[in-house]
Every structure is written in structure tokens, then in C-alpha cells.
Amino acid sequence: MGATDQPRRAALPSSPxxxxxxxxxxxxxxxxxxxxxxxxxWKEGRAFSLAYQASPEAHDLATEAYRRFSGENAxxxxxxxxxxxxxxxxxxxxxxxxGAPDTARGFLTSGGTESILMALxxxxxxxxxxxxxxxxxxxxxxxxxxxxxxxxxxxxELRCVPVCSETWRADASAMARASDANTIMFVASAPQxxxxxxxxxxxxxxxxxxxxxxxxVDACMGGVTLPYLERLGVRFPKWNFAVEGVTSMSVDLHKxxxxxxxxxxxMYRNAALRSHQGFVTDNWLGGFYGxxxxxxxxxxxxxxxxxxxxxxxxxxxxxxxxxxxxxxTLSIAAAIKAEPRLVLRAEPDATLLSFGSATPDLDIYAVxxxxxxxxxxxxxxxxxxxxxxxxxxIHAETYSQFLSDLAATLxxxxxxxGALGSYGTLE
Ligand SMILES: Cc1ncc(COP(=O)(O)O)c(C=O)c1O
Numbered sequence: 001m002g003a004t005d006q007p008r009r010a011a012l013p014s015s016p017x018x019x020x021x022x023x024x025x026x027x028x029x030x031x032x033x034x035x036x037x038x039x040x041x042w043k044e045g046r047a048f049s050l051a052y053q054a055s056p057e058a059h060d061l062a063t064e065a066y067r068r069f070s071g072e073n074a075x076x077x078x079x080x081x082x083x084x085x086x087x088x089x090x091x092x093x094x095x096x097x098x099g100a101p102d103t104a105r106g107f108l109t110s111g112g113t114e115s116i117l118m119a120l121x122x123x124x125x126x127x128x129x130x131x132x133x134x135x136x137x138x139x140x141x142x143x144x145x146x147x148x149x150x151x152x153x154x155x156x157e158l159r160c161v162p163v164c165s166e167t168w169r170a171d172a173s174a175m176a177r178a179s180d181a182n183t184i185m186f187v188a189s190a191p192q193x194x195x196x197x198x199x200x201x202x203x204x205x206x207x208x209x210x211x212x213x214x215x216x217v218d219a220c221m222g223g224v225t226l227p228y229l230e231r232l233g234v235r236f237p238k239w240n241f242a243v244e245g246v247t248s249m250s251v252d253l254h255k256x257x258x259x260x261x262x263x264x265x266x267m268y269r270n271a272a273l274r275s276h277q278g279f280v281t282d283n284w285l286g287g288f289y290g291x292x293x294x295x296x297x298x299x300x301x302x303x304x305x306x307x308x309x310x311x312x313x314x315x316x317x318x319x320x321x322x323x324x325x326x327x328x329t330l331s332i333a334a335a336i337k338a339e340p341r342l343v344l345r346a347e348p349d350a351t352l353l354s355f356g357s358a359t360p361d362l363d364i365y366a367v368x369x370x371x372x373x374x375x376x377x378x379x380x381x382x383x384x385x386x387x388x389x390x391x392x393x394i395h396a397e398t399y400s401q402f403l404s405d406l407a408a409t410l411x412x413x414x415x416x417x418g419a420l421g422s423y424g425t426l427e
Contacts, residue, residue: 052258105270122268122276135157136179147218176207183213191222197346221252241267251265252265253306254306262299263303332402343356364380366418367406385420
């Protein structure tokens with residue numbers, strides 16, 4: 001935590017004491033609203049990270065659906081057939097986005113990280129049965145940090161292979177060379193987060209297929225948007241289950257599905273692959289216990305919100321928001337390419353991009369500080385030092401202001417310096 005965080009924290013009307021007499025609903029909600037006054041204004045399109053907004057109506061619907069099912073528990077859908085039906089529907093819709101075959105089977109999870117954890121855990125279980133007890137996973141350096149978390153949680157070695165220096169795409173040949181007889185899975189991303197490009201999934205899956213091991217495609221960012229961009233004629237490498245050798249995929253509904261937080265899909269090519277994900281035991285005094293993922297109790301809120309928003313936006317709605325986010329991404333990319341003090345890291349394949357400083361005396365993190373002072377939240381990443389933008393539908397309304405604030409920041413920033421910061425926090 002930086003020293004500058006202290007005054008802001010102290011100013012918040014937080015209340016660490018349990019009140020002796022409970023607050024009224026009105027007072028409680030007033031205090032909750034007071035707590036958020038310094039939060040980034042994401043519903044106004046000020047955050048290029050962490051939050052997504054298709055429309056106020058879709059957001060309100062997600063909130064209402066979440067509220068209605070927040071107390072229901074998907075740990076056991078025998079008690080809540082409504083949640084079973086919603087999950088089945090959502091998985092079928094997601095499966096079509098991912099080009100999944102009829103044999104495909106999946107689960108809803110709490111987010112991209114859980115989907116990735118489960119893909120790796122499943123692969124570990126699957127290959128442990130074949131005698132691999134010191135497994136490794138081969139992945140590009142651009143693959144999301146969640147794979148590293150999965151490796152740490154499940155004690156699986158991760159072999160990180162540098163991406164191609166020109167394209168930022170994964171290097172399938174180098175990944176093949178990094179593998180050995182203990183490799184259980186290769187990873188590709190569609191698109192990868194840092195520079196927003198789609199990996200050569202077909203090349204990586206071919207290596208996996210030849211070795212008889214798994215290939216997971218992380219489409220947490222692109223799984224909803226890419227099918228619509230394809231329909232709009234955008235060209236990028238083949239990325240989904242249509243590629244032979246892809247065994248599992250992850251797609252986040254709480255990102256470009258524009259649903260409430262806590263909703264992602266892990267999809268396997270068939271039921272046999274999926275069978276390694278679940279956990280069961282009867283070795284305690286409570287009888288038979290089974291659960292599909294990391295969570296035990298699992299709120300119905302995110303499931304109902306996902307079901308509601310998917311059906312509310314519909315196919316035409318997702319086409320519309322994908323086109324909008326893509327057009328905005330291209331407009332921002334064009335402005336960055338026209339700015340001699342900045343360098344666009346890669347032509348975006350979808351709706352994510354990053355840029356850095358083109359001159360040694362411009363610190364890109366100082367630019368991020370300047371943008372923050374003007375009310376914009378952008379991600380800071382490295383290496384190389386860059387600003388990252390995740391562009392979604394809401395930004396169509398705000399990107400012109402963002403670009404003029406970026407220009408003003410570049411004029412004002414001089415040779416001051418900033419800091420990398422953190423993608424997530426330990427709090
Ligand atoms: C490509 C990719 N995969 C996985 C994740 C992890 O998703 P989550 O933060 O929902 O756990 C992210 C998050 O930004 C991502 O960009």
C-alpha cells in the first residue's frame with residue numbers, strides 16, 4: 001500500500017464496530033453509497049479495466065436478477081431446479097459461441113481464474129492416471145497470471161515460453177521445444193490480455209495433438225466477442241473448438257458477456273475430460289459431498305444475472321456491443337499510432353490494446369498518473385512498461401474525451417515519473 005492511500009482511507013466513513021443497535025435500511029444504504037464516493041466511475045465509462053457496461057438497462061437487469069437469486073445455492077441444484085435450468089441454458093449458449101461440438105460439457109464458475117484453475121486441475125488428474133506424477137504445463141509469457149496461480153495451487157510446473165518479439169503472439173515451435181514427456185497441457189489465449197492479440201491456436205493445438213496431451217484456450221476475454229467480430233469480417237487466427245486438438249476453453253461472462261461479477265464458463269470437448277474436475281468425498285460425518293469447482297456454497301445471483309443478461313441482449317445485442325467496442329478500439333489505436341510520443345504495442349485483434357512511450361524521457365506510468373488525476377482508470381503493465389486498455393461498449397460514449405485528456409496529459413507530464421502499481425492487491 002502506498003503512503004498516499006492513507007488520507008483517502010481515513011476520510012472514508014467506514015465503521016469497524018458492530019452497531020449496538022442496528023441501522024435502518026435507509027441509513028445503511030446511505031453509508032454504503034458514501035463509502036464509494038472515491039471509487040472509479042466505471043458506469044460512466046471512466047475505467048478501461050475491471051468493469052464492463054453494455055447499457056444501464058442491462059446492468060439494472062443483472063442487478064435485479066442477482067438480487068432475486070442471491071440467496072439460492074447452486075451447491076445443490078436438486079433443491080433449486082431453477083438454477084440447474086439456468087446453468088444448462090447458459091452453458092449451451094456459451095458452447096455455441098465457442099464452436100463446441102455436441103459432445104462438449106462444461107461448468108459455470110465464479111470467474112476466469114476459477115475456470116483456469118479447473119482446467120489445470122482436470123489435466124493433472126487425467127494424466128496422473130497415466131503415471132505422470134511431476135507434470136508441467138507449457139504456456140506463453142503472455143498467458144494470464146491465473147495459470148501461475150493454478151500451478152502454485154496444484155503443484156504443477158509452469159514452463160513459460162517467450163512470445164514472438166514482433167507479433168506478441170505465442171511461439172508454437174518454441175513451446176514444442178519446451179515440452180517433454182511430463183507435459184500435460186499447452187496453453188493459448190484468444191486474445192491474450194497484455195497486447196490483445198490472438199495466439200496461433202491451430203499451431204499450438206497441433207503440437208498438443210501430436211503429443212497426445214491437452215490444449216486449453218483461454219478465451220476469458222474473447223470468447224463472447226470473437227464470434228461476433230468474425231461475423232463482422234474481422235480476421236484473426238482460428239481460436240476455438242473448431243480447431244482439432246483444443247480440449248478445453250474458458251470464457252468469462254462477467255467480462256464481455258456484460259453480466260454481474262462471478263460468472264465464467266469452463267468448457268471441455270467431452271464428458272470424459274470434464275469428469276476430472278469435480279470433487280467428491282464421504283470421508284466425514286456429513287455423508288456424501290460433491291462439488292464441481294472451488295466453491296462449496298455458490299450464490300444463485302451470478303447465475304441468474306448471466307441467464308437474464310444473455311437473453312436480454314440476445315444475438316443482435318451482442319453483435320451491436322461487439323461492433324461498438326471494436327470500433328472504439330480501432331479509433332483509440334489510430335489516435336495512438338498518430339501520436340509520435342506513444343507507441344502502440346500491437347494491432348489489436350479484438351477489443352484490448354496497450355501502448356507505451358516512444359521516447360526515453362516520457363515515463364508511461366506518469367502518463368497513467370496524469371490520466372488518473374483526470375478521472376480515468378487504466379491498467380499499468382510490464383514488461384515493457386505500458387498502459388493497457390480493455391475497451392468495452394460504454395467507451396463509445398467516452399473515448400473522445402479520453403483521447404483529448406490523453407493529449408493534455410502528454411503535454412503536461414514533462415519528465416516526471418510514475419510507478420507500475422499492481423494488477424491486483426493482496427487485501
Ligand atoms: C485473458 C484472461 N484470462 C483470465 C483472466 C482472469 O479472469 P478473472 O479476473 O475473472 O479471474 C483474465 C482477467 O483479466 C484475462 O484477461
